Amino acid sequence: MNLLLINPNTSTAMTQAIAEAARAVAAPGTRVHAVQPSFGPESIESHFEETIAAAGVAEQVRLANPRPDAVVIACFGDPGLDAAREATDAPVIGIAEAAFHAASFLCTGFSVVTTMTRTCITAEHLLHRYGLERRCRGVHGTDIPVLELEQAGEALVARIEAAARAALASDRSGAIVLGCAGMAPLCATLSARLGVPVIDGVSVAVKLAESLVALGLRTSKHGDYAPPPPKAWTGWAKPLAG
Numbered sequence: 001m002n003l004l005l006i007n008p009n010t011s012t013a014m015t016q017a018i019a020e021a022a023r024a025v026a027a028p029g030t031r032v033h034a035v036q037p038s039f040g041p042e043s044i045e046s047h048f049e050e051t052i053a054a055a056g057v058a059e060q061v062r063l064a065n066p067r068p069d070a071v072v073i074a075c076f077g078d079p080g081l082d083a084a085r086e087a088t089d090a091p092v093i094g095i096a097e098a099a100f101h102a103a104s105f106l107c108t109g110f111s112v113v114t115t116m117t118r119t120c121i122t123a124e125h126l127l128h129r130y131g132l133e134r135r136c137r138g139v140h141g142t143d144i145p146v147l148e149l150e151q152a153g154e155a156l157v158a159r160i161e162a163a164a165r166a167a168l169a170s171d172r173s174g175a176i177v178l179g180c181a182g183m184a185p186l187c188a189t190l191s192a193r194l195g196v197p198v199i200d201g202v203s204v205a206v207k208l209a210e211s212l213v214a215l216g217l218r219t220s221k222h223g224d225y226a227p228p229p230p231k232a233w234t235g236w237a238k239p240l241a242g
């Protein structure tokens, strides 16, 4: 199967790191095509950047070649998720939605540990949108900039570990969800140190996508995920009209 893995920011190093994490868990027959938008911010840490990144996701789904059998949006804000699901009948999985659901199978309450504190609200909004707010006992920022994760040394890993330990204690939670695609390479180390399930949305999303494709399940085109109605488009976005 052709898996389109979209890193919605424009950091080539992060796209490569995310692709490596995806290929590490992908089944033998899964071809991971890792892409990033042709425009936008090198990291996503604000509402404005999230909006531009959503357009970048729409661009990459529209321009995808080969035609994907499934799509993974590898940013913890799940930017452009609904737009992507309109643009293709392939299953589209956001890493936040995937991680929240996986965690809910493994404990009665989980905690999220993410990058900038200002992005915690994005995760909280998604929890409500997905109806999983009752399963999340807390969302915690470390104020580690997303791009610092690309050179994650011991000091940075220790900061995330300490934040996770504090969250497990204060939230009385049973598992940790990593709140950034850039944390995927740290998952195994943190899991070994913490001794609780540590969930990386990139790897969960890849396996979920493979499962849906294996079951022959595709995004519904009945109702609001039907293709957008044809109309005139202008400006730089015209090629995305579909």
Ligand code: 5HY
Binding pocket: 009, 042, 043, 044, 045, 074, 075, 076, 077, 114, 115, 116, 119, 122, 146, 179, 180, 181, 182
């Ligand atoms: C991410 N930003 O997964 C989010 C994390 C965040 O560029 N990739 C980003 O802080 O929201």
